[in-house]
Amino acid sequence: MNTLLLHCRPGFENEACAEISDHAARVEATGYARAKPNSAYAEFVFSESDGAHRLMRGVRFSRLIFPRQWAQGQWLDLPETDRIGVLLEELKAYPVFGSVWLEVFDTNDGKELSNFCRKFEAPLRKALEKSGRLKDGGNGPRLLLTFKSGREVFLGFADAENSAMWPGGVPRLKFPRQAPSRSTLKLEEAWHHFIPRDQWDQRLAPGMTAVDLGASPGGWTWQLVNREIEVMAVDNGPMNEALLETGLVGHYRADGFAFRPKRSVDWMVCDIVEKPAKNAALLETWIGEGLCREAVVNLKLPMKQRYTEVKRLLERIADGLAERGVKANIGCKQLYHDREEVTCHLRRL
Numbered sequence: 001m002n003t004l005l006l007h008c009r010p011g012f013e014n015e016a017c018a019e020i021s022d023h024a025a026r027v028e029a030t031g032y033a034r035a036k037p038n039s040a041y042a043e044f045v046f047s048e049s050d051g052a053h054r055l056m057r058g059v060r061f062s063r064l065i066f067p068r069q070w071a072q073g074q075w076l077d078l079p080e081t082d083r084i085g086v087l088l089e090e091l092k093a094y095p096v097f098g099s100v101w102l103e104v105f106d107t108n109d110g111k112e113l114s115n116f117c118r119k120f121e122a123p124l125r126k127a128l129e130k131s132g133r134l135k136d137g138g139n140g141p142r143l144l145l146t147f148k149s150g151r152e153v154f155l156g157f158a159d160a161e162n163s164a165m166w167p168g169g170v171p172r173l174k175f176p177r178q179a180p181s182r183s184t185l186k187l188e189e190a191w192h193h194f195i196p197r198d199q200w201d202q203r204l205a206p207g208m209t210a211v212d213l214g215a216s217p218g219g220w221t222w223q224l225v226n227r228e229i230e231v232m233a234v235d236n237g238p239m240n241e242a243l244l245e246t247g248l249v250g251h252y253r254a255d256g257f258a259f260r261p262k263r264s265v266d267w268m269v270c271d272i273v274e275k276p277a278k279n280a281a282l283l284e285t286w287i288g289e290g291l292c293r294e295a296v297v298n299l300k301l302p303m304k305q306r307y308t309e310v311k312r313l314l315e316r317i318a319d320g321l322a323e324r325g326v327k328a329n330i331g332c333k334q335l336y337h338d339r340e341e342v343t344c345h346l347r348r349l
């Protein structure tokens with residue numbers, strides 16, 4: 001059980017390796033990271049048997065940028081028949097679980113395996129309960145079974161409070177039919193990731209004010225309006241008519257990098273595709289000058305050294321705010337709906 005499995009977006013395996021190696025060094029756990037290109041996962045193999053446990057205890061999963069899910073455990077070969085029998089035998093060495101998720105990687109093979117997982121889940125759950133390995137709703141860790149094929153599974157587990165919110169880290173969000181663009185889901189996912197659900201009513205409350213930079217056609221503005229937040233939508237491009245008719249949206253044809261609200265607002269969101277350093281500086285200015293209380297901004301990723309570059313930009317924002325004497329929480333995640341970018345969230349304290 002000395003391997004840590006990390007799910008990630010296909011093509012970002014090296015970033016997951018670099019990031020987890022950084023954390024392993026920080027908690028003084030030794031081992032090595034490995035990954036195959038476009039496999040949508042990476043592994044860290046620890047040299048000590050308690051390495052994975054120590055790392056998971058020393059790192060908040062929600063603070064990781066590239067990994068979408070993690071589990072400590074090992075690979076297991078399964079037979080063609082009686083897979084459940086083999087799994088139960090192996091699980092004798094594991095703790096009693098409080099929940100179970102069947103997961104696949106974000107690849108075409110993974111998508112095909114989802115059907116198999118759906119069929120396999122009910123009989124497996126029944127057998128786990130009968131054998132006493134699963135006490136649903138109990139406070140044991142979450143059993144995470146990641147299938148690479150019908151014959152190969154990663155038998156892993158993680159603390160349910162310190163791992164992904166959704167199986168495989170893939171959110172189940174429904175596209176709102178009235179929203180004018182698909183990127184609407186990006187902002188919704190960011191809120192799920194960065195704001196605990198029980199704080200939404202307080203931090204995304206009706207009557208609040210927001211600035212949406214690069215707002216056209218209005219997918220992000222739609223999310224804000226849906227929570228009855230008043231929006232200044234800044235973009236030279238057109239805004240969706242129905243949104244303008246709500247009376248909650250003012251359209252400003254201006255440069256998002258020069259725009260400043262007359263009074264400070266609760267939220268600033270920015271989906272402008274620009275050099276990441278420019279968006280990072282914008283974020284620092286808005287939070288640093290108190291122009292907004294919270295912000296969600298996309299950072300486009302460079303071609304190479306993507307983890308190193310994101311880390312450098314986050315450090316630069318943190319240093320800039322510290323120089324101004326401003327305290328803020330800084331979060332960053334490659335969300336499921338992000339492609340060649342990551343999403344940053346800042347909250348002024």
Ligand SMILES: C[S@@+](CC[C@H](N)C(=O)[O-])C[C@H]1O[C@@H](n2cnc3c(N)ncnc32)[C@H](O)[C@@H]1O
Pocket residue numbers: 180181183184213214215216217218219220221234235236237254255256257271272273
């Ligand atoms: C990815 S789109 C935004 C999509 C939008 N968030 C949505 O959900 O519908 C990026 C937008 O940024 C705008 N844009 C690019 N540079 C800008 C700038 N300097 N100031 C304001 N808007 C800008 C573009 O016109 C484009 O509409």
